[in-house]
Amino acid sequence: MKDLLDAAWRAVAYCLHPRVIWLSMLPLLLAAGLTVGLGYFYWEGAVEGVRATLEQWALLGTVLDALDSIGAPGLRVVLAPLIVVALAVPVIVVVSLLLVAVLTTPSIVKLVAARRFPGLERRKGASVWASMLWSLGWTVLALLALLVTLPLWLIPPLVLVLPPLIWGWLAYRVISFDVLADHASAAERGQLLREYRWPLLGIGIASGYLSAAPSLLWAMGAATLIFAPLLVVVSLWLYTLIFAFAVLWFAHYALAALATLRRRASADAIAAVDAAAGQPDMEGGSHRPRALPPSPTA
DSSP states (O other), X not given: OHHHHHHHHHHHHHTTSHHHHHHHHHHHHHHHHHXXXXXXXXXXXXXXXXXXXXXXXXXXXXXXXXXXXXXXXXXXXXXHXXXXXXXXXXXXXXXXXXXXXXXXXHHHHHHHHHHHOTTOOOOOOSOHHHHHHHHHHHHHHHHHHHHHHGGGGGSHHXXXXXHHHHHHHHHHHHHHHHHHHTTSOHHHHHHHHHHTHHHHHHHHHHHHHHHTGGGGGGOSXXXXXXXXXXXXXXXHHHHHXXXXXXXXXXXXXXXXXXXXHHHHHHHHHHHHHHHHHTSBOTTSSBOOOOOOOOOTTO
């Protein structure tokens, strides 16, 4: 717990670094441009498609007619746009996570390593393509989990539990790999992910709950449709800033764990050499290292 809290406050402090602020803005600019472009070309078509689909459902039509009869006709107008927004936000979150993983994570890890772990050797246990394939594979699994659990979101307690858990699990799998890809070997990365599974998962879940905070911007009812373009941009920046904080948290914790692992391995190797040097030889005397033969180039 002490190491988790130490990494957390360091991550908060690093969020004020100008380089981190710029890195949090870069994915925002790219994803915001993509969102505005898709909204400009496909917003009306998506809303009309959802509205046509809803009108084909007889049960839903009956419910909407009943609401109209009691003086709530506005729900029929805003239901389709709200559904489009609700479906678009998870996609935006996933795009932000992928952009953070590809663009922001390596730069943040280099910043943390240069300022806090300058002597940590880079053993390059994974290539950029391996990191991208790893992120893409786990992201697809997370999207499938979201789709499978979507009906359970209608149950009030579960909607506060399932999405943050899924996002946290995804952050744990993706960011843990990325922050260790450059500095740890494949064997070291596997050992760290096994030994520190639960602390890393705890960081991921905490980050998942933090990532749910921007969704509160959409709790203004029908007014969200008026300010939807602005809210998309603001919420997306909050998502990227939270993801940047999560990367910093993972980086501080995982790189510190890697440094500890290497110190422990070095100490074990020295202890093994000392133990071997102190063993008695076959004649009862103390073991002495044999002289090495002269080098051929000597």
